[in-house]
Amino acid sequence: MSKIILMTGGARSGKSRLAENQALSLGSPAIYIATARIWDAETQARVEEHRARRLTGWRDIEAPLDLVGALRDTDGGAPRLVDCLTMWLTNLMMENRDIEAEAEALIGCLPQLDAPVIFVTNEVGMGIVPENALARRFRDAQGQLNQKIAAVADEVHLVTCGYALKVKPQ
Amino acid sequence: MSKIILMTGGARSGKSRLAENQALSLGSPAIYIATARIWDAETQARVEEHRARRLTGWRDIEAPLDLVGALRDTDGGAPRLVDCLTMWLTNLMMENRDIEAEAEALIGCLPQLDAPVIFVTNEVGMGIVPENALARRFRDAQGQLNQKIAAVADEVHLVTCGYALKVKPQ
Amino acid sequence: MSKIILMTGGARSGKSRLAENQALSLGSPAIYIATARIWDAETQARVEEHRARRLTGWRDIEAPLDLVGALRDTDGGAPRLVDCLTMWLTNLMMENRDIEAEAEALIGCLPQLDAPVIFVTNEVGMGIVPENALARRFRDAQGQLNQKIAAVADEVHLVTCGYALKVKPQ
Numbered sequence: 001m002s003k004i005i006l007m008t009g010g011a012r013s014g015k016s017r018l019a020e021n022q023a024l025s026l027g028s029p030a031i032y033i034a035t036a037r038i039w040d041a042e043t044q045a046r047v048e049e050h051r052a053r054r055l056t057g058w059r060d061i062e063a064p065l066d067l068v069g070a071l072r073d074t075d076g077g078a079p080r081l082v083d084c085l086t087m088w089l090t091n092l093m094m095e096n097r098d099i100e101a102e103a104e105a106l107i108g109c110l111p112q113l114d115a116p117v118i119f120v121t122n123e124v125g126m127g128i129v130p131e132n133a134l135a136r137r138f139r140d141a142q143g144q145l146n147q148k149i150a151a152v153a154d155e156v157h158l159v160t161c162g163y164a165l166k167v168k169p170q
Numbered sequence: 171m172s173k174i175i176l177m178t179g180g181a182r183s184g185k186s187r188l189a190e191n192q193a194l195s196l197g198s199p200a201i202y203i204a205t206a207r208i209w210d211a212e213t214q215a216r217v218e219e220h221r222a223r224r225l226t227g228w229r230d231i232e233a234p235l236d237l238v239g240a241l242r243d244t245d246g247g248a249p250r251l252v253d254c255l256t257m258w259l260t261n262l263m264m265e266n267r268d269i270e271a272e273a274e275a276l277i278g279c280l281p282q283l284d285a286p287v288i289f290v291t292n293e294v295g296m297g298i299v300p301e302n303a304l305a306r307r308f309r310d311a312q313g314q315l316n317q318k319i320a321a322v323a324d325e326v327h328l329v330t331c332g333y334a335l336k337v338k339p340q
Numbered sequence: 341m342s343k344i345i346l347m348t349g350g351a352r353s354g355k356s357r358l359a360e361n362q363a364l365s366l367g368s369p370a371i372y373i374a375t376a377r378i379w380d381a382e383t384q385a386r387v388e389e390h391r392a393r394r395l396t397g398w399r400d401i402e403a404p405l406d407l408v409g410a411l412r413d414t415d416g417g418a419p420r421l422v423d424c425l426t427m428w429l430t431n432l433m434m435e436n437r438d439i440e441a442e443a444e445a446l447i448g449c450l451p452q453l454d455a456p457v458i459f460v461t462n463e464v465g466m467g468i469v470p471e472n473a474l475a476r477r478f479r480d481a482q483g484q485l486n487q488k489i490a491a492v493a494d495e496v497h498l499v500t501c502g503y504a505l506k507v508k509p510q
Contacts, residue, residue, distance in 0.1 A: 008331055010296065010465030012483020042476070123330065125180030126350065127297020127467020128305045135468045136212070143182020150331035158330050160463060160498050161348055161490035163507045167333045178501055180466065293500065295350030297467020298475045306382070313352020320501035328500050337503045 009159030026079040084120040179329030254290040342453040349499030366419040375428040424460040
């Protein structure tokens with residue numbers, strides 16, 4: 001089974017940068033699996049900023065929905081960075097997919113992979129309860145997905161201010 | 171004095187499950203002190219999900235407001251799990267109770283107890299400042315209550331992705 | 341170069357109190373650099389509460405915008421506590437200042453200082469994505485500022501429930 005690492009943290013905590021470094025330390029070139037769908041200028045700017053930082057050593061793949069397919073197709077030795085589970089979950093919810101089934105399929109495919117996978121995700125549950133019902137549903141789904149990935153991960157890190165606290169193993 | 175443990179974390183971080191395991195490791199059957207008032211379908215679903223998970227080994231008590239009474243009445247040796255302080259605080263605020271006096275009464279009763287108490291609470295202060303004044307008041311009250319319980323607790327854990335970081339003792 | 345410490349955490353996590361203790365442990369009297377502008381009763385109450393706690397051992401300075409100037413002017417040996425970067429950032433944004441240039445100027449002045457500086461800041465990125473565009477911009481700016489300070493800090497601590505987790509060094 002491949003090595004699985006989960007990097008979680010808040011917005012602009014530096015988790016993507018740490019995850020990129022970790023991926024490259026496991027092998028270069030690494031494969032960047034982007035899940036973001038570019039639907040506005042803010043997302044566009046963020047994607048371009050991430051891309052500008054990853055100057056060399058990366059092959060880029062887009063997988064807004066079929067993350068399992070992307071992981072299977074790229075399972076050739078090079079480490080994969082999935083950035084990020086929050087965007088993937090957003091896309092699934094916007095398409096009215098069955099979130100639990102999709103999460104199970106993702107968890108189910110991991111033991112069949114050989115090359116490392118580093119997942120970036122977000123902490124979204126440490127604020128006040130959102131007034132918006134969809135936002136509450138999203139934060140529940142995100143928390144449950146994070147727990148499922150963490151349960152099968154070799155390492156889990158919580159990132160704040162650009163530094164990681166090791167959550168698993170301890 | 172009884173052993174006091176505080177488990178904090180975001181929504182859907184896995185803190186209740188970890189707290190349940192910790193309670194059962196201290197003694198079985200354990201006593202589940204539920205503070206949730208069921209006022210809508212979402213809360214109902216969440217309570218039922220928690221109940222379904224706790225198959226055996228538990229005695230259930232409801233204490234939406236009189237947490238001190240429930241802790242005194244159940245102080246017979248078995249570990250107690252209070253799930254959660256956030257719901258208790260919500261109920262107190264909805265009833266216009268004096269939050270500080272209630273918190274002091276809770277802290278004041280703890281040294282008189284013999285059997286262990288595990289408190290579950292929420293991190294609600296790591297998002298953007300809420301626009302709603304009541305939400306700001308709630309998050310202040312929650313943060314202050316968490317600090318007060320933590321100050322007298324033997325252990326404090328921060329839960330993310332289903333795993334706990336030990337905050338106290340270090 | 342002066343010793344730099346960053347204390348981050350949620351609202352009402354106890355980070356200011358821990359930062360005050362840390363400042364006084366490095367030297368007394370210490371200098372309290374307040375960045376809050378008092379524009380409403382809530383802020384007024386919070387400032388007065390902080391002031392009431394710091395009974396003795398402090399000299400107070402106000403620096404809502406010119407933090408670099410305040411740090412240079414007070415660089416005489418006594419430790420400085422900057423409380424907090426979140427208020428400073430709020431003031432800069434309300435004045436339409438160039439946030440990146442201000443952050444660079446702050447980072448740039450730190451190697452020229454001799455006396456210790458303890459910065460208090462907030463985690464604001466661990467909730468659901470705010471619907472308000474200004475709030476999103478603020479949380480991005482706060483996260484980036486926290487990363488920049490942390491990168492040059494000797495110590496970074498994440499505070500929850502009144503206790504600190506050491507994030508840097510590890």
